[in-house]
Amino acid sequence: MPAKTDHDARRRDVSAAVWRVVAEGGFGALTLRSVAAELGASTGLVTHYFGSKQQLIRHALELAEDRTRASIPEVTDLRTALAAVLPTTPEVTEISRVWVSSWDVALAEPELHALERARYRRWRTRLRPLVIKAQSVGDLPPGDPGDLATGLAAFAHGLVVQALFDPTTYTPKRQLRILDTHLAALRPSD
Amino acid sequence: MPAKTDHDARRRDVSAAVWRVVAEGGFGALTLRSVAAELGASTGLVTHYFGSKQQLIRHALELAEDRTRASIPEVTDLRTALAAVLPTTPEVTEISRVWVSSWDVALAEPELHALERARYRRWRTRLRPLVIKAQSVGDLPPGDPGDLATGLAAFAHGLVVQALFDPTTYTPKRQLRILDTHLAALRPSD
Structure with missing residues (x-):
C-alpha cells in the first residue's frame, strides 16, 4: 500500500512538472530533460513514467483536455x-x-x-x-x-x-x- | 566574382531547405541537423550561414514574412x-x-x-x-x-x-x- 501511494504521489509530481514546463515554455520546451530539471530529479525518474518525448506530449495534451473540461x-x-x-x-x-x-x-x-x-x-x-x-x-x-x-x-x-x-x-x-x-x-x- | 556567386547560390539553397523543413514539420522540426539532412550536407555547412537554432528560427520567420507579402x-x-x-x-x-x-x-x-x-x-x-x-x-x-x-x-x-x-x-x-x-x-x- 505505501509503495502504491508513493508511486501515485510521484506520478502526480511528474505530471505537475510536465504541465509547468508546457505552460511556461510551450511544446518546444517539453523534453524528458526539461521535466527532470523542473522536478529537480534525474531524467531516469521521468523516463520511468514517460518512455519518450511522444508520450510526454500526449500526457500534456491530456492535462490540457482535463483542465479545459474543468474550466x-x-x-x-x-x-x-x-x-x-x-x-x-x-x-x-x-x-x-x-x-x-x-x-x-x-x-x-x-x-x-x-x-x-x-x-x-x-x-x-x-x-x-x-x-x-x-x-x-x-x-x-x-x-x-x-x-x-x-x-x-x-x-x-x-x-x-x-x-x-x-x-x-x-x-x-x-x-x-x-x-x-x-x-x-x-x-x-x- | 565566381566565389561571391557560389556563396549566394549556396545561401539560397540553405534558405530553401530551411523553408522546406518548417513547411513540412513546423518549428519543432527546425534544427541545424534537420536543415543539413534536407540539404544532404554537413551540419558544418549550415552553421556557416546560421550560427544557432535561434538564427534559423529568425530566418524562417523572415521567409514567412516575405512569402506572405508576395502572396x-x-x-x-x-x-x-x-x-x-x-x-x-x-x-x-x-x-x-x-x-x-x-x-x-x-x-x-x-x-x-x-x-x-x-x-x-x-x-x-x-x-x-x-x-x-x-x-x-x-x-x-x-x-x-x-x-x-x-x-x-x-x-x-x-x-x-x-x-x-x-x-x-x-x-x-x-x-x-x-x-x-x-x-x-x-x-x-x-
Missing part, C-alpha cells in the same frame, strides 16, 4: 460558451497558451493532427444547438448552423491568439466587449 | 483582404501552416513574442481603413473600427486554424462561403 461551466447559451474560452482569467490564459502552442506539434504529426481535428469537431457539435437556439429567438441570422458555429468558433479562437500576444491591449474587459459587440452585430434587426 | 494582392476592400489569408491555395496553405506553427516559439520567447504582437498590430492597422470604408457604405455596422478589425482578423485566423486541421471539411469553396455568409450577417439591414 468550462455548464453551458446553455452561446455567449457563455464563447466567453469561456477567452483568456480572461490566469487559469484560462494558461490553458489557451498550451493549446495554441500545441498546434505546432499537432500540425506535424498525423496522429495528433487527427486528435485536434476531432477536438474541433466536438466543439462545433457542442456549439451547434446553441446556434440553433439563438437563431430561434432571433439572436442570430438564419443560415447553415454548421457554418455559423464554425464562424463563431473561429472568431473566439482568433481572439484568443491576439489576446495571448497582446494582453495589455486585450484586457479581459475589452475581450468581452469585442465578443458582445460581435454578437450584437450578428443579431438581425427587427 | 497578398494590392487590397482595396475588406473581403479581398480577409480572403487573401485563408488557405485556399497550396501556397497560402503552406504559409499559414508555418505561421500557426510559429506561435509555439513566439509565445515562449520574449523577442519573438514582441515581433508577433507587432505583426498583428500592423495587420489590424491595414484592416482599419477598409473597415471604415465598409462602414461608410453600410456594409458593416457602426462602432469602434479597431474592435471590428480585431473581430474580423480573429474570424479569419480562427478559420485558418480550423481549415488547416480539417481540409476535407473546409475546402477552399466552403471557406469562402463561410466568409461571405459572415460578412453578409454583419451587414446592417436597411
